[in-house]
Every structure is written in C-alpha cells, then in structure tokens.
Amino acid sequence: MADIYDDPDVDAIYGRQPVTQDGQSTRPLLISQLDARDADLARTYFTTHAGLYNAGFSPQACLGDLVAGVSVVDGFSGTTPDGWRKVIVFEMAKALDQLFYTHQQAAIAQAFAEWMAWTIEEHAWAIGEGANLTALGDRHQECLSIWMTVGPRRDSAAGVFLPPSPAEARRIVSLALGG
Helix, strand or coil: CCCHHHCHHHHCCECCCCEEECCEEECCECHHHCCHHHHHHHHHHHHHHHHHHHCCCCHHHHHHHHHHHHHHHHHCCCCCCHHHHHHHHHHHHHHHHHHHHHCCCHHHHHHHHHHHHHHHHHCCCCCCCCHHHCHHHHHHHHHHHHHHHHCCCEECCCCEECCCCHHHHHHHHHHHCCC
C-alpha cells in the first residue's frame, strides 16, 4: 500500500523545508494556502486530532475526532485543495479503527465508515486500476468492510441493499450524539 504522502494532492499541502520540533523533523502544513475560514477549519481539525493522541484514543476522543473531521471536510469551501480533504479523511480512519475494533462501537463506527466511503467515492479518490493499492483506496476498502460487517441498510420493500449515503450517515451520527 502506498503512503498518503505519496499522493500528489496531499504532498502539495506540505512545505518543502522540514522543521524540527521536539526532536522530530516534519514538513509543515501550508495553512497559508487556505482562505481564513478554511484555515480555521483545518486548525480545528488538527487540534482535535492532536487531542486524540493525548487522550490515548479513548472512545470519546475517537468520536470527537470523527465528528470534527466530518464537520471540517463538509465545511471546506469549494476552493480548498483536495489534499486537505484527503489527509483529514485518511487521519480520521485511525479514530474509526479504534472506535470499531478496540472500543467495539459498531453502530456509530458504521455511520462514519459509510460517510468516509461515500466521500472517497464522491471525489473519485480511489477509482481505476490499482486504486485499492493507494492509501485512500485501502481506507475505502476498510470502510466498506466495517459498513458490511455491521450490516448495510436494506430497503425491505424493494428487497435491495442501499448504497452508502452521506445524509443517512450524518443522521445516524446526529442521533448517536443525542441530536
């Protein structure tokens, strides 16, 4: 499987000169390429995502990361470069895995898996030959696996399974959060 940073859209959101912080060398995110509103959204997600690690991937931190990710990705303007959405969806997958496999919260994990699979499909980020060998293609397959493990929704009148739906995923997420 390829690394998410091999994706040219993701590579484009990082600076070329590494910076060293706490003994680790990383390439900084280029927040300056975003308008003020989108930059605030990106900061919101990455602050929440850092909290996921600080909280040891607790169920609440995983859920918070996923909720923030959906809100940010859906809230970005149409001019936001795809690399921002891609890296956030990819990073959200870490929280999804913990919520599903470690914390065994299958129903809520299914809603987020459905949203993530639909988002990857909507933007055609894992299409074509070899797509499953890409980082997002791998995440897409994992999301579909979680979605199918829990059991996809079924239209009993028509006798068919319903495809992933972002609206339904958001409705289920809202209900799970007491909304």
